[in-house]
Amino acid sequence: MHRLAILCISLLLCACDAAPKTTVERSATPTAAASLVASSILDTSKLSYVMGKFNPEVDTAFIPISENFADRAGMYLQKEAYDSYLKMYAAAKEAGINLQIRSATRNFDYQKGIWERKWTGETKLSSGEDASKAFQDSVVRAKNILKYSSMPGTSRHHWGTDIDLNNFNNEWFETGEGLKLFQWLEAHAHEYGYCRPYTAKDADRPNGYNEEKWHWSYTPISNEYTLLAEKHLKDNMIVGFKGSGVAGELEVVKNYVLGINHGCRH
Numbered sequence: 001m002h003r004l005a006i007l008c009i010s011l012l013l014c015a016c017d018a019a020p021k022t023t024v025e026r027s028a029t030p031t032a033a034a035s036l037v038a039s040s041i042l043d044t045s046k047l048s049y050v051m052g053k054f055n056p057e058v059d060t061a062f063i064p065i066s067e068n069f070a071d072r073a074g075m076y077l078q079k080e081a082y083d084s085y086l087k088m089y090a091a092a093k094e095a096g097i098n099l100q101i102r103s104a105t106r107n108f109d110y111q112k113g114i115w116e117r118k119w120t121g122e123t124k125l126s127s128g129e130d131a132s133k134a135f136q137d138s139v140v141r142a143k144n145i146l147k148y149s150s151m152p153g154t155s156r157h158h159w160g161t162d163i164d165l166n167n168f169n170n171e172w173f174e175t176g177e178g179l180k181l182f183q184w185l186e187a188h189a190h191e192y193g194y195c196r197p198y199t200a201k202d203a204d205r206p207n208g209y210n211e212e213k214w215h216w217s218y219t220p221i222s223n224e225y226t227l228l229a230e231k232h233l234k235d236n237m238i239v240g241f242k243g244s245g246v247a248g249e250l251e252v253v254k255n256y257v258l259g260i261n262h263g264c265r266h
């Protein structure tokens, strides 16, 4: 028993210290995640992934997504998340479901582009409004952008573990082909480590982004990043873009980064 215990501890330390490219060694179990917290050995060097401060094109933890599985070339995922996605894709195909990745890893600079185009009104909000004209107050403007878009430094799309599938309208998933696809994912995605962080807001998920039926997360890695964010990501670290000054007032880490479906956490 003693030797077994030492082996288990060694494996945990190994998984924690390893770069994401060796995440295949990491246990996906909630027990492992809890142990990481209990023993305070969370790898803070991975905060650069949590905050999107890397380039997936050159980072060896990341792999390009084949155009066969996406709507365009040039998207990336962490290798372990991609391997599991391919298995999920094949199983869905067998069931007559055609999954397609519409968005995957977006680093800080990419997210900054999305955010600032909405902030300045260059891109309209999904409501059709020009945020720069409709919302003069910075807090109100940020809140409206935050219905569907993250502040740079706080997006799960930084992590290389999260994907948007097939369609960016919730309604598409409520009838016909979209409903069939959604029901299949709800029933089977967990078998491949994927879960849906942005479920409908309710008493269990009162804060955060609006519901996104297209957004799925690879929890064997993203759970660790959620724990990292919970422990080490602070609102005053969210800087470097237009409107970042209201991150503290809006408590973006607590309300948005951690404002996810509890079933997705551990």
Ligand SMILES: [Zn+2]
Pocket (backbone or CB within 6 Å): 103, 157, 162, 163, 164, 212, 214, 215, 216
């Ligand atoms: Zn998304």
